[in-house]
Amino acid sequence: MSTAAAGHHEHDHDDHGPAKGWTRWLFTTNHKDIGTLYLWFSLVMFFIGGGMALIIRAELFQPGLQLVDPLFFNSMTTMHALVMIFGVVMPAFVGLANWMIPMMIGGPDMALPRLNNWSFWIMPFAFTLLLSTLFMEGGGPAGGWTLYAPLSLQGPDSFAFVIFAIHFMGISSVMGSINIVATIFNMRAPGMTLMQMPLFVWTWLITAYLLIAVIPVLAGAVTMLLTDRFFGTSFFNAAGGGDPVMYQHIFWFFGHPEVYILILPAFGIISSIIPTFARKPLFGYASMVYATGSIAFLSFIVWAHHMFTVGMPLAGEMFFMFATMMISVPTGVKVFNWIATMWRGSMTFETPMLFAIGFLVMFTIGGLSGLMLAITPADIQYHDTYFVVAHFHYVLVPGAIYSIMAATYYWLPKWTGNMYDEKWGKIHFWVSTVFLNVLFFPMHFVGLAGMPRRIPDYSMQFADWNAVATIGAFGFGFSQLIFVWVVLKCVKGGEKATDEVWEGAEGLEWTVPSPAPYHTFEKPPAQFS
Amino acid sequence: MSSPSSYYIPHEAKWPIVGSVALFTFFYGFGTLLNGGTWFVMAAGAALLVFMMVGWFGEVISESENGAYSAQVDVSFRMSMMWFIFSEVMFFAAFFGALFYARTFSGPWLSGAGEGGAAATNAVLWSGFDYVWPNNGPEKLGGAYKEMSWLGLPLINTILLLTSGVTCTIAHHAIQAGDRAKMVRWLLATCLLGFLFVGLQAFEYYEAYAHLNLKMTTGIYGSTFFMLTGFHGFHVCMGAIILLIVMFRGTRKHFSATNHFAFEAAAWYWHFVDVVWLGLFIFVYIL
Numbered sequence: 001m002s003t004a005a006a007g008h009h010e011h012d013h014d015d016h017g018p019a020k021g022w023t024r025w026l027f028t029t030n031h032k033d034i035g036t037l038y039l040w041f042s043l044v045m046f047f048i049g050g051g052m053a054l055i056i057r058a059e060l061f062q063p064g065l066q067l068v069d070p071l072f073f074n075s076m077t078t079m080h081a082l083v084m085i086f087g088v089v090m091p092a093f094v095g096l097a098n099w100m101i102p103m104m105i106g107g108p109d110m111a112l113p114r115l116n117n118w119s120f121w122i123m124p125f126a127f128t129l130l131l132s133t134l135f136m137e138g139g140g141p142a143g144g145w146t147l148y149a150p151l152s153l154q155g156p157d158s159f160a161f162v163i164f165a166i167h168f169m170g171i172s173s174v175m176g177s178i179n180i181v182a183t184i185f186n187m188r189a190p191g192m193t194l195m196q197m198p199l200f201v202w203t204w205l206i207t208a209y210l211l212i213a214v215i216p217v218l219a220g221a222v223t224m225l226l227t228d229r230f231f232g233t234s235f236f237n238a239a240g241g242g243d244p245v246m247y248q249h250i251f252w253f254f255g256h257p258e259v260y261i262l263i264l265p266a267f268g269i270i271s272s273i274i275p276t277f278a279r280k281p282l283f284g285y286a287s288m289v290y291a292t293g294s295i296a297f298l299s300f301i302v303w304a305h306h307m308f309t310v311g312m313p314l315a316g317e318m319f320f321m322f323a324t325m326m327i328s329v330p331t332g333v334k335v336f337n338w339i340a341t342m343w344r345g346s347m348t349f350e351t352p353m354l355f356a357i358g359f360l361v362m363f364t365i366g367g368l369s370g371l372m373l374a375i376t377p378a379d380i381q382y383h384d385t386y387f388v389v390a391h392f393h394y395v396l397v398p399g400a401i402y403s404i405m406a407a408t409y410y411w412l413p414k415w416t417g418n419m420y421d422e423k424w425g426k427i428h429f430w431v432s433t434v435f436l437n438v439l440f441f442p443m444h445f446v447g448l449a450g451m452p453r454r455i456p457d458y459s460m461q462f463a464d465w466n467a468v469a470t471i472g473a474f475g476f477g478f479s480q481l482i483f484v485w486v487v488l489k490c491v492k493g494g495e496k497a498t499d500e501v502w503e504g505a506e507g508l509e510w511t512v513p514s515p516a517p518y519h520t521f522e523k524p525p526a527q528f529s
Numbered sequence: 530m531s532s533p534s535s536y537y538i539p540h541e542a543k544w545p546i547v548g549s550v551a552l553f554t555f556f557y558g559f560g561t562l563l564n565g566g567t568w569f570v571m572a573a574g575a576a577l578l579v580f581m582m583v584g585w586f587g588e589v590i591s592e593s594e595n596g597a598y599s600a601q602v603d604v605s606f607r608m609s610m611m612w613f614i615f616s617e618v619m620f621f622a623a624f625f626g627a628l629f630y631a632r633t634f635s636g637p638w639l640s641g642a643g644e645g646g647a648a649a650t651n652a653v654l655w656s657g658f659d660y661v662w663p664n665n666g667p668e669k670l671g672g673a674y675k676e677m678s679w680l681g682l683p684l685i686n687t688i689l690l691l692t693s694g695v696t697c698t699i700a701h702h703a704i705q706a707g708d709r710a711k712m713v714r715w716l717l718a719t720c721l722l723g724f725l726f727v728g729l730q731a732f733e734y735y736e737a738y739a740h741l742n743l744k745m746t747t748g749i750y751g752s753t754f755f756m757l758t759g760f761h762g763f764h765v766c767m768g769a770i771i772l773l774i775v776m777f778r779g780t781r782k783h784f785s786a787t788n789h790f791a792f793e794a795a796a797w798y799w800h801f802v803d804v805v806w807l808g809l810f811i812f813v814y815i816l
Contacts (some may be wrong), residue, residue, distance in 0.1 A: 108536045111605035114585075118545030125553040160563045164556035171552070174616050183610040187536070216616045220623025221684045224756070230563045233745050234670055234750035235627055241666030241749035243635035250630075251625055311643060387611065493541060522535060 029113035038095025045087035074142035081145035106189030149236035191528030203268030266403030278345030351425030355406030366394030387447025413497035417515030439472030551577035632699030665748025
């Protein structure tokens with residue numbers, strides 16, 4: 001890791017700051033501007049996707065059909081997933097990568113600044129296209145975000161626009177990832193070896209590789225849906241010699257690495273935060289790197305665990321079961337390393353650390369329910385129940401989303417130059433955490449009892465826990481307004497942050513002034529040479 | 530790794546937003562076209578996209594010719610091109626995966642092979658269906674057809690593409706030796722071979738539709754055949770256009786023995802479509 005001597009500052013006051021006027025944001029090539037754009041975009045989409053979740057939970061408050069049409073309910077579950085995955089978690093991670101990677105590796109900017117601008121400025125257009133389908137004749141997609149054939153092929157005419165929106169976002173993801181890989185390989189400070197990079201950089205390098213490898217596969221899969229629907233091909237039609245199950249195989253060949261795309265950068269963030277507040281170097285740096293690489297490798301050979309009930313040769317079921325279970329080994333390495341980092345550390349519990357520890361505990365809950373789901377015979381019982389919903393929300397909400405919140409609190413003083421309101425940050429954490437468990441924990445119970453997912457109605461015996469979950473959902477949703485308020489307050493002003501911000505923080509980003517100047521490291525830092 | 534000289538950071542990028550508007554118009558127009566609307570919006574989007582690419586690449590080319598880029602920027606470009614080609618490989622992998630899956634798994638399963646309920650399903654749903662490749666499914670979608678033979682046009686096309694790889698390499702050696710005129714000549718040959726390939730491919734499609742009754746709607750065989758060869762043909766078109774632009778740059782005294790990344794990127798891309806074709810020739814046509 002960085003051996004930055006305290007007091008060494010890179011005072012690079014460039015001859016030009018940001019451009020004047022609103023076109024600054026339209027034409028910017030600055031990694032910090034683009035990072036900011038990504039993060040705000042992600043926050044807006046978070047509330048759009050969250051609003052959809054609240055519609056789902058409001059309908060499920062009581063058994064029976066109350067509020068919305070079942071077709072609209074289905075398009076809400078579909079859109080909620082697409083928005084949260086492609087519009088919230090991925091752009092937020094890319095925003096953090098933009099802000100932090102050049103500063104962490106001592107580079108002047110991203111390797112391809114113009115392409116960086118385009119990667120961002122595709123997103124608002126792509127999501128306009130996607131969300132507009134909700135207002136088209138026949139409504140938006142309602143067959144689930146996985147767009148399984150043949151159901152998705154029987155949907156409304158807006159289907160073509162959904163496919164193109166996915167192509168559109170894919171172009172952004174691939175360009176953004178290529179940029180990140182080129183930045184990490186080519187823009188490091190002279191002398192910084194790969195094994196000296198902060199773990200956030202490492203995890204993003206591997207994530208970008210996964211993205212470049214699987215987003216084109218998704219593009220291919222949805223292209224085949226498009227031609228099956230509009231050009232008369234029979235890829236997923238048994239009458240013509242194709243197979244609907246083939247779609248699932250191709251989709252999940254993308255989909256499972258995608259799961260790790262949504263969590264590997266989170267691992268990098270947590271690996272940055274825990275050492276700072278434990279005031280100890282990260283335990284087992286090299287093993288963290290190898291564990292990340294192992295997870296990425298394994299992510300390519302486990303996809304069919306999403307399809308245990310679909311019909312597969314027994315040898316396939318067994319292979320995918322054991323391969324899936326194997327992932328718990330490198331993941332366990334990471335969890336134990338984080339705990340070992342905290343062991344006998346001089347710990348303090350500022351908001352980023354609270355979110356990081358919340359991540360550690362609750363992500364592990366999601367990981368353990370994932371291990372249960374990996375057991376083929378057990379999964380045949382759990383499949384398509386709320387137990388699965390509980391599982392992936394435990395890894396995504398207190399996993400991916402909490403890591404993004406932790407990162408925001410952690411680096412916000414570096415971005416704005418001001419300390420955020422610590423008291424309200426902590427309130428945000430505790431209120432969120434309580435409501436989050438009220439929301440998602442009961443889903444384990446109704447799921448094990450057999451409540452199916454993606455249906456707007458349910459049997460009477462599930463009523464109590466669903467009412468509880470809905471209360472949790474609204475509590476969690478509205479408590480995120482605290483987050484917005486704390487961020488806005490911090491952007492406007494507050495106690496001035498020091499350059500180092502956190503007492504135990506190490507890394508090049510803490511050697512530049514707070515707020516970070518518009519251009520940093522135009523001359524490479526000297527620490528590594 | 531990084532050089533101590535400063536890295537070129539452009540400011541005020543105006544083309545990306547044009548590109549976003551272009552792609553949005555294109556996709557929106559394509560969607561309306563598929564739902565029975567006009568082709569005009571899609572064409573406008575495509576035209577705007579071409580306009581953006583001409584403008585954007587033009588800017589980069591003039592910066593490169595004016596010496597704005599350091600060796601480090603050059604490395605960024607090279608890495609990006611390699612990873613872009615890798616993403617293209619994965620795009621084709623999806624369609625090759627579909628081909629292998631259909632041929633190895635779904636075809637035999639439909640005819641009752643394999644464990645579980647396959648035999649019963651075959652007896653009830655597709656009784657009497659016997660699987661051989663090529664196939665258009667138990668319901669014989671698209672009707673009777675003839676298989677596309679690998680002898681004839683596909684073989685000629687294979688020879689054309691492989692030859693174009695050789696001419697491209699000769700052009701590469703020429704520019705490495707600083708002989709720009711020779712590079713232009715051999716690139717011209719490469720482009721001609723490429724466009725000839727595309728023309729023959731179009732003729733092959735005409736043959737398939739007019740005389741073999743082999744169409745996109747001809748079950749899984751027609752689906753995989755036209756999807757794989759169609760996307761490949763599109764990539765050959767793009768590659769040949771890129772090589773043509775590189776050739777015209779050569780006639781304008783661009784490139785030198787040490788500075789010719791655009792040529793190399795185009796050549797890598799060309800070899801990539803070449804290799805994909807070999808995969809196609811083996812798995813779509815011969816086997």
